[in-house]
Amino acid sequence: MRIGLLTGGGDCPGLNAAIRAVVKQATGEYGYTVTGFRNGWRGVVDGDVVPLGRPDIRNVLPVGGTLLGTARFHPHAEDGGLDGVLATLEAERIDSLICIGGDGTLHAAQQVAQAGVDVVAIPKTIDNDVEGTDLSIGFHTxxxxxxxxxxxxxxxxxxxxxxxxxxxxxxxxxxxxxxxxxxxxxxxxxxxxxxxxxxxxxxxxxxxxxxxxxxxxxxxxxxxxxxxxxxxxxxxxxxxxxxxxxxxxxxxxxxxxxxxxxxxxxxxxxxxxxxGGEPTPTDRILGSRFGVAAVDAASRGESQVMTALRGESVVMVPLAEIAGKVKHVPSELLRVAQVLA
Amino acid sequence: MRIGLLTGGGDCPGLNAAIRAVVKQATGEYGYTVTGFRNGWRGVVDGDVVPLGRPDIRNVLPVGGTLLGTARFHPHAEDGGLDGVLATLEAERIDSLICIGGDGTLHAAQQVAQAGVDVVAIPKTIDNDVEGTDLSIGFHTxxxxxxxxxxxxxxxxxxxxxxxxxxxxxxxxxxxxxxxxxxxxxxxxxxxxxxxxxxxxxxxxxxxxxxxxxxxxxxxxxxxxxxxxxxxxxxxxxxxxxxxxxxxxxxxxxxxxxxxxxxxxxxxxxxxxxxGGEPTPTDRILGSRFGVAAVDAASRGESQVMTALRGESVVMVPLAEIAGKVKHVPSELLRVAQVLA
Amino acid sequence: MRIGLLTGGGDCPGLNAAIRAVVKQATGEYGYTVTGFRNGWRGVVDGDVVPLGRPDIRNVLPVGGTLLGTARFHPHAEDGGLDGVLATLEAERIDSLICIGGDGTLHAAQQVAQAGVDVVAIPKTIDNDVEGTDLSIGFHTxxxxxxxxxxxxxxxxxxxxxxxxxxxxxxxxxxxxxxxxxxxxxxxxxxxxxxxxxxxxxxxxxxxxxxxxxxxxxxxxxxxxxxxxxxxxxxxxxxxxxxxxxxxxxxxxxxxxxxxxxxxxxxxxxxxxxxGGEPTPTDRILGSRFGVAAVDAASRGESQVMTALRGESVVMVPLAEIAGKVKHVPSELLRVAQVLA
Amino acid sequence: MRIGLLTGGGDCPGLNAAIRAVVKQATGEYGYTVTGFRNGWRGVVDGDVVPLGRPDIRNVLPVGGTLLGTARFHPHAEDGGLDGVLATLEAERIDSLICIGGDGTLHAAQQVAQAGVDVVAIPKTIDNDVEGTDLSIGFHTxxxxxxxxxxxxxxxxxxxxxxxxxxxxxxxxxxxxxxxxxxxxxxxxxxxxxxxxxxxxxxxxxxxxxxxxxxxxxxxxxxxxxxxxxxxxxxxxxxxxxxxxxxxxxxxxxxxxxxxxxxxxxxxxxxxxxxGGEPTPTDRILGSRFGVAAVDAASRGESQVMTALRGESVVMVPLAEIAGKVKHVPSELLRVAQVLA
CATH class of the missing domain: 3.40.50.460 (Phosphofructokinase domain)
Structure with a gap:
């Protein structure tokens, strides 16, 4: 199996932990290959690829940012963007694309998936407003x-x-x-x-x-x-x-x-x-768990799903369930902020 | 209403955040008084009390340890320990006792509660093995x-x-x-x-x-x-x-x-x-939420319950449900540790 | 002997370490009393005093800011400012005034000293541009x-x-x-x-x-x-x-x-x-050494001097030697910044 | 000119900053080549060499330990150790050897220098007991x-x-x-x-x-x-x-x-x-300054000297002046520790 991997949107700490986990889990237990795309969706459109193996992920766990680079670029918002994505994925014979990103990336992921490619998403946003998961990568740091x-x-x-x-x-x-x-x-x-x-x-x-x-x-x-x-x-x-x-x-x-x-x-x-900066242990652990879970989901042939933390468990949620939603701070937490003032 | 408050067992970061939240919530919104007991259950037995108001909790949020002191002392394991506890609680006219502690404290809390005193518990242990809650105070730090x-x-x-x-x-x-x-x-x-x-x-x-x-x-x-x-x-x-x-x-x-x-x-x-040391933001927030929730529970007349984090929510769980149980690391997390080696 | 103590100018981490050291050294070895002035020179003019003993300095070593408060207020720039300072110092029977501050405070210190009051200065500025000392309090943090x-x-x-x-x-x-x-x-x-x-x-x-x-x-x-x-x-x-x-x-x-x-x-x-925030160990040590040295200098009847770090030693330098000078970054250091770019 | 570079003795934070500075300064301004020896003096004896250029030092500034590896191995204490060192240095045509290390390394450096090779030393020891310099790399962290x-x-x-x-x-x-x-x-x-x-x-x-x-x-x-x-x-x-x-x-x-x-x-x-761990800014700056100064000294043909911090300056001191000496804590500092207890 050939796994594609990208990080999209703004960078944040914990992305490298997820990349490392995807590479370790894919190339280890499963014997898959992993192809990275540079600078988010732009790298997919441009065919800017880099094979990822164990030496590439050495010592990246505590390092902020993303070794793949990222960009605020949405293929569905560009002329021929989606076609470019599909052409590259076919040329690279990608069986399953793992996308790490926020709103924009999740939206693009769904569009690409609907065009027939297996896509598994990992949520990342320091704003933590992705629906369906207690935490997104980067928020904790x-x-x-x-x-x-x-x-x-x-x-x-x-x-x-x-x-x-x-x-x-x-x-x-x-x-x-x-x-x-x-x-x-x-x-x-x-x-x-x-x-x-x-x-x-x-x-x-x-x-x-x-x-x-x-x-x-x-x-x-x-x-x-x-x-x-x-x-x-x-x-x-x-x-x-x-x-x-x-x-x-x-x-x-x-x-x-x-x-x-x-x-x-x-x-x-x-x-x-x-x-910026070094991810907290929580973001390193979250990225690690999401990376492993995403490869597991890809291995099972799942698509249009996102890794999510729910309490002590990591689960998969359908992208359709969360699309276009914003997760707000619950009233209990708002009240705590107020009563402790 | 008169709230009693103690911290028992080993100290850890985040206890002061919980104490601060109990005092702010009790004395603020509700107009209750708060009586602290020094050095855990020993202070209850010995009648070693200290009234707690807003000046006492100034600047303690980022400070580790517990301003009340603590001790590894179990009243139910001492001759006349339980009687001493009940005598002091009566003398101090405590309506509800909030106990912050681990295993031993939760066990003592239940025994005291069964003797007819309202007790609300807040879980604390750096081992994080208290059943029923995603997190206990101190573990994250x-x-x-x-x-x-x-x-x-x-x-x-x-x-x-x-x-x-x-x-x-x-x-x-x-x-x-x-x-x-x-x-x-x-x-x-x-x-x-x-x-x-x-x-x-x-x-x-x-x-x-x-x-x-x-x-x-x-x-x-x-x-x-x-x-x-x-x-x-x-x-x-x-x-x-x-x-x-x-x-x-x-x-x-x-x-x-x-x-x-x-x-x-x-x-x-x-x-x-x-x-030791400064609590992480997560432990400060956890202690703050648990402290507010414990006072809310006391105000509703609840007893033999413990504050618990479940996903994004703080809930109350009956002490009877968790007594004597050890919460173990789930297999998914054990596996992540293994595949990322 | 009666020591007066103030912190002037912008706040920074390490001031409390110096205050603590002044109080411990003055009240301990020497048996002096220490009178603090609130909010820098303004507190001297206004007679806003607070006696300082060991209980007041408990746990302040790792805390940023200044427990005395501070203000950007220069007595020599205000009508009757200097007279106000002298009147208060006389009323409080201050034998020696220890001033912790930067440029402005050092300038004021000299003016007050020239009016006949013993003054010992401790340099503080995050800009580190006070002449005569390798380090000023706050810079390292x-x-x-x-x-x-x-x-x-x-x-x-x-x-x-x-x-x-x-x-x-x-x-x-x-x-x-x-x-x-x-x-x-x-x-x-x-x-x-x-x-x-x-x-x-x-x-x-x-x-x-x-x-x-x-x-x-x-x-x-x-x-x-x-x-x-x-x-x-x-x-x-x-x-x-x-x-x-x-x-x-x-x-x-x-x-x-x-x-x-x-x-x-x-x-x-x-x-x-x-x-802001917690002082680094270096700033805590610097403040501690300066505080002890300032009291020692006061005890010897020195005036118009400033504590200074020179290599591994703390020495006293005359205020007259450094007045009006700005300490610049040496060319060796500027060059290192350049060659490592 | 061909520069040799090694790190000897126990590892500590700041070594990579010094290595980076040696490589940048040698290959940049001067156009020299830099040959690294792996695992301290052992790598010199064994001829375990690695050419060092700008790509090798990317992102190492904030990383603890030493990218060259190190070992507690003293050539002068081993049969034929010194001969092995000289043979390798000749084979690699090293004009000047920069040794980063503590006691043992400085001693070996002197012995090698006396055999006719130019040697410049950079002091490193978390104990900070190297004579002649205010600070050695690793101590501050x-x-x-x-x-x-x-x-x-x-x-x-x-x-x-x-x-x-x-x-x-x-x-x-x-x-x-x-x-x-x-x-x-x-x-x-x-x-x-x-x-x-x-x-x-x-x-x-x-x-x-x-x-x-x-x-x-x-x-x-x-x-x-x-x-x-x-x-x-x-x-x-x-x-x-x-x-x-x-x-x-x-x-x-x-x-x-x-x-x-x-x-x-x-x-x-x-x-x-x-x-272990990330060097403090002070150790990063110290390593950077020492690395630049060591290359400068080598370029001037100096030998049997060590980089040293004296107040705000970096100077070169003869190894002969400091050999066999232990730098002790001055009495002023010991007294501060005592009076602040």
């Missing part, structure tokens, strides 16, 4: 990095009597914001799941600082939303915030807090460091 | 520390062409050994779940070093067992291993490998560092 | 944090074939940029010590990517300067860069690289996280 | 790891009211013990520089626990020595300690404390983890 940043600004906030606003990733769901917010002891967490009222945030901070505290930490997911009908939502729609051309939501929240409370308020936008 | 140690001995093993044997905690189950073994890329993982044949281990290492490698890492859970009927089991029963008085299983495994293969073999016993 | 960030963006740069621009602190000297650049394997390091020619940077990156590489990391100190007479310097003077209102130097460098090379280029501005 | 371990046992010590004894490396000098002891807030530090009186240690612990504390941390260097003329020294000479065959000094100290105080006392022996 991102939470660790964001928590570490909160620990760091905490000491500065306390020493200088400041409000520190920290913007973290999470476009459609607030997994990083809520988890890091709880772990880092944030006073306010703004996540897409619960549109916020800036007036209520300000009121809470004023109350807190009057009562006993002299600092506060506010975590803002990049996809946090002002309450419908609020002035801030209106300004956001206009692309302006007061005098300032609208920047990120974090900038706007920090500016509002500074103006309305008069507190010394500072913003940190974490950015790319959230998706 | 221990896996991180053990993985970090494996990463460290890895570079030495490679540089010196050595076999490094690392003994980790896990008396009845191999959770730390298997997880750290996968995350740290160990070649051999010996866990209580699968009694090992030292001859097979040696044969595998010889084969591996002949084939391509010049180093190997062997992880041994402290509760790893030689195969029934083997010479090693016999020696273990005698309390001797060859000329040497039997030490830990790690010592014995290292000595056997050294003697039978002639490879330069070194042992590291991780010991107490596994239960 | 900042280099660690910046290096960690470079390690993280490295994997993303490689996976996505990107140029990653990372802006770090360092207004007048490039200590963080050069050290983190070497430790993090940066391809280009821009420091105030050597004004840069953006055309040369771009040429080097083009050459490198043509030759063999598909990614690069560029570290920019916030005080990096375009070469005199260059177009970029001119634009900087105008406060504009092309169409864009001039942001930080990092933004401008990233925009130039993107435009001139066409490479996918991303910016990360590290910001406040560089001054 | 070891202090970090030991401090982290102290931080971890600290929380357990506090939670359980225990005395934790931690044995760290340092055969002839107490650099790790004293630095980690200060950084980790140890109550007692036993280093070879000051032979200890176990009775005084016990008395101090008793006093401390009576006065206010309920836990203590004792750091013991593996080379710590009982006071001359004490019973413990006598027992050590006999190879027995009470009923027990003498183990490490840490074991003996822990047993004495336990017996004489009755306090719950636990031992942790850090062992191999101290020399």
């Amino acid at each position: 991102a939470v660790n990095i964001a928590t570490e940043a909160l620990d760091r600004v905490h000491t500065t906030a306390e020493s200088h009597n400041r409000v520190m606003v920290v913007e973290v990733m999470g476009r459609h769901a607030g997994w990083i914001a809520v988890n890091a917010g709880i772990a880092g002891g944030a006073e306010v967490v703004l996540a897409p799941e619960e549109p916020f009222d800036i007036e209520a945030v300000v009121k809470y901070l004023r109350h807190r600082h009057r009562a006993h505290a002299n600092f506060s930490i506010v975590v803002v997911a990049e996809g946090a939303l002002p309450k419908a009908g609020s002035a801030m939502e209106y300004e956001q729609a206009l692309g302006r915030f007061g005098e300032i051309v609208a920047g990120s939501i974090g900038e706007r929240v920090a500016a509002e807090i500074a103006e309305r409370t008069g507190f010394d308020t500072r913003l940190t936008v974490l950015g790319h460091v959230q998706r | 221990a896996v991180n520390i053990a993985t970090e140690a494996l990463d460290r001995v890895h570079t030495t093993a490679e540089s010196h062409n050595r076999v490094m044997v690392v003994e980790v905690m896990g008396r009845h189950a191999g959770w730390i050994a298997v997880n750290a073994g996968i995350a740290g890329g160990a070649e051999v993982v010996l866990a209580p779940e699968e009694p090992f044949d030292i001859e097979a281990v040696v044969k595998y290492l010889r084969h591996r070093h002949r084939a391509h490698a010049n180093f190997s890492i062997v992880v041994v859970a402290e509760g790893a067992l030689p195969k029934a009927g083997s010479a090693m089991e016999y020696e273990q029963a005698l309390g001797r291993f060859g000329e040497i008085v039997a030490g830990s299983i790690g010592e014995r495994v290292a000595a056997e490998i050294a003697e039978r293969t002639g490879f330069d073999t070194r042992l590291t016993v991780l010991g107490h560092v596994q239960r | 900042a280099v660690n944090i910046a290096t960690e960030a470079l390690d993280r963006v490295h994997t993303t740069a490689e996976s996505h074939n990107r140029v990653m621009v990372v802006e770090v602190m360092g207004r007048h000297a490039g200590w963080i940029a050069v050290n983190a650049g070497i430790a993090g394997g940066a391809e280009v390091v821009l420091a105030p010590e050597e004004p840069f020619d953006i055309e040369a940077v771009v040429k080097y990156l083009r050459h490198r990517h043509r030759a063999h590489a598909n990614f690069s990391i560029v570290v920019v100190a916030e005080g990096a300067l375009p070469k005199a007479g260059s177009a970029m310097e001119y634009e900087q003077a105008l406060g504009r860069f092309g169409e864009i209102v001039a942001g930080s130097i990092g933004e401008r460098v990233a925009a130039e690289i993107a435009e001139r090379t066409g490479f996918d280029t991303r910016l990360t501005v590290l910001g406040h996280v560089q001054r | 070891a202090v970090n790891i030991a401090t982290e371990a102290l931080d971890r046992v600290h929380t357990t010590a506090e939670s359980h009211n225990r005395v934790m004894v931690v044995e760290v490396m340092g055969r002839h000098a107490g650099w790790i013990a004293v630095n980690a002891g200060i950084a980790g807030g140890a109550e007692v530090v036993l280093a070879p520089e000051e032979p200890f009186d176990i009775e005084a240690v016990v008395k101090y612990l008793r006093h401390r626990h009576r006065a206010h504390a309920n836990f203590s941390i004792v750091v013991v260097a593996e080379g710590a020595l009982p006071k001359a003329g004490s019973a413990m020294e006598y027992e050590q000479a006999l190879g027995r300690f009470g009923e027990i065959v003498a183990g490490s000094i840490g074991e003996r100290v822990a047993a004495e404390i336990a017996e004489r105080t009755g306090f719950d006392t636990r031992l942790t022996v850090l062992g191999h983890v101290q020399r």
Whole structure:
């Protein structure tokens, strides 16, 4: 059997653990060959292939990023993209394609599968919003990095009597914001799941600082939303915030807090460091389990399925069940973030 | 309502997160009071109490250990222990006792509850072998520390062409050994779940070093067992291993490998560092969620229940369901450790 | 003897180690009392004092920030500021004032000393540009944090074939940029010590990517300067860069690289996280040694001196020798950064 | 010019940074070739060579250990060892040999140099006891790891009211013990520089626990020595300690404390983890600077010299000046460890 393998979308820690597991499991127990495609779907379209054996995966387990490279390229969105994919897969005589990626990659995977190729997907997104699995590769490390940043600004906030606003990733769901917010002891967490009222945030901070505290930490997911009908939502729609051309939501929240409370308020936008560096043991284990499970599924002839963590088990879920869905933070977790503020 | 709170058994990271959450949730939303008992059940017997309010839990979220202190003391195993517990709980007019602990504490909790006191338990053990919950407090940090140690001995093993044997905690189950073994890329993982044949281990290492490698890492859970009927089991029963008085299983495994293969073999016993230091974000979040859930359960008048993580949810499970059971590493995870060797 | 103690300027990790050492050494061996002033020089002016004993410094060694609080407030720059300082010091009967701070604090210290009060200074600045000492408190931790960030963006740069621009602190000297650049394997390091020619940077990156590489990391100190007479310097003077209102130097460098090379280029501005969090062992040791040495100097009646690390020794240097000077990165270190690119 | 390169003695973090710097500097600016010898001096004797170019050093900067391998093998102590070294160096036409190592390697380097080969040495030892340089490669990372371990046992010590004894490396000098002891807030530090009186240690612990504390941390260097003329020294000479065959000094100290105080006392022996894992930024920078400086020295035709850090400068020191000397911890640092207890 010939296995194809690619990593698509944004890079993150844990991808190499999955690649390593696919190669070890495929070439070991089963005696399959593994063909890697460079830079995600673009490498499939371009026929940019690299054979993968045991020497190629030596020492990659604790290394972030992806040795295959990746790109934000969607074959179904390009003219002739899908045809290119199918042509390469046929030329390389791929029996089963294992795709590691997020939303876009899962969508492409389904389209390729429907054209008749066996496809097994492995979910990866630091946003953790892929439906059907407790965890996606990369999320756990991102939470660790964001928590570490909160620990760091905490000491500065306390020493200088400041409000520190920290913007973290999470476009459609607030997994990083809520988890890091709880772990880092944030006073306010703004996540897409619960549109916020800036007036209520300000009121809470004023109350807190009057009562006993002299600092506060506010975590803002990049996809946090002002309450419908609020002035801030209106300004956001206009692309302006007061005098300032609208920047990120974090900038706007920090500016509002500074103006309305008069507190010394500072913003940190974490950015790319959230998706880099050494994977946590959890992401290494997750990638390893998903890689082994994906090869097992391919060996059984399964297709249009995705590896998923459910509690203590790794299971396969049909891509059709999860397509187009966003997994949101459950209300219990949102509430914990709130009651511990 | 008056909540009692104790931490029992060995200390571990994440306990303070749970204490903080109990205090915040109890004194905040509900307006309860919280009475802490010092040094586990011993403090209950001795009436060693400390009122807990918000100032007491400031800045403890990222701090390991337990601000209440703990002790390996089981009231049901002491003359008059249970009576002492009940007397203190009555004197302090405790409506509900929240006990954070492992095996021993859960057992004591059940006995106290059967004597008519409301008891809610929160599971904690770095061994992660409490039945009914995906995770217990402290385990996740221990896996991180053990993985970090494996990463460290890895570079030495490679540089010196050595076999490094690392003994980790896990008396009845191999959770730390298997997880750290996968995350740290160990070649051999010996866990209580699968009694090992030292001859097979040696044969595998010889084969591996002949084939391509010049180093190997062997992880041994402290509760790893030689195969029934083997010479090693016999020696273990005698309390001797060859000329040497039997030490830990790690010592014995290292000595056997050294003697039978002639490879330069070194042992590291991780010991107490596994239960110390700053909790990972995962342990902080777990402790926080369990603490909030325990107070919620107490407020509903529940008793003889334990907080548990199941997938993405926190649920309550009856103590009766889990009493006396050991949660073992599932076979899927054991297999991943094996195929990635 | 009565010792006064304050921390001034921006907070950083290692301040608590110094505070702890001052308190232990003063109250222990010597039997002095220690009076802390809250929020830097502002607390001296306002008479905001707190007696410091052993219980106050428990467990603060590994904690970032400063338990005394700090503020960017310069008494000599305020009307009656100096008089306020002297009045409080007299009211509190302070025999010797130990000031932990950077530029501004050292300057204030000298002014206060010249008014007749014994003053001993301890240097602190994450920029490490205080003359006369190998290290100032906070710098070492900042280099660690910046290096960690470079390690993280490295994997993303490689996976996505990107140029990653990372802006770090360092207004007048490039200590963080050069050290983190070497430790993090940066391809280009821009420091105030050597004004840069953006055309040369771009040429080097083009050459490198043509030759063999598909990614690069560029570290920019916030005080990096375009070469005199260059177009970029001119634009900087105008406060504009092309169409864009001039942001930080990092933004401008990233925009130039993107435009001139066409490479996918991303910016990360590290910001406040560089001054936060747990101090490294080196900063804890430095703070501890400086704290002990400062009390020793006070006990000998020394004034207008600063603790300093010189090789393996801690020595006292006269404030007059270092006033107004900026310590720059030596050329040997700048060259190492360059030859290892 | 042809440069030979080897790493000898025990491995440690930072060696790869030095190898990388030697290769970059030699092959870049100077256009030299670099020949690596595998497994230290053994590889020279055996002619086990590997050409080193830029592809060989990719991504090794943050990796512990040594890509060349190492061995505890001393050519001057083996029959014909020195002749074998000279024969290989001639066969490979090595103009200058760069040796990275500790005591043994420096000694061998001098012997080889006296036989007429140009030799430049780079000091490496986690014990930091090489004379003439502020720092040797590997020491800084070891202090970090030991401090982290102290931080971890600290929380357990506090939670359980225990005395934790931690044995760290340092055969002839107490650099790790004293630095980690200060950084980790140890109550007692036993280093070879000051032979200890176990009775005084016990008395101090008793006093401390009576006065206010309920836990203590004792750091013991593996080379710590009982006071001359004490019973413990006598027992050590006999190879027995009470009923027990003498183990490490840490074991003996822990047993004495336990017996004489009755306090719950636990031992942790850090062992191999101290020399493993990712180098700290400081060790990466030190290795980088030393590697560049060694090639520069070779290019100038220098021999029998060693790279050394002195304050902020890297200088070359003659091997003759440092041969056979042990660098001890200065008294100022020993005193800081004591006054902060």
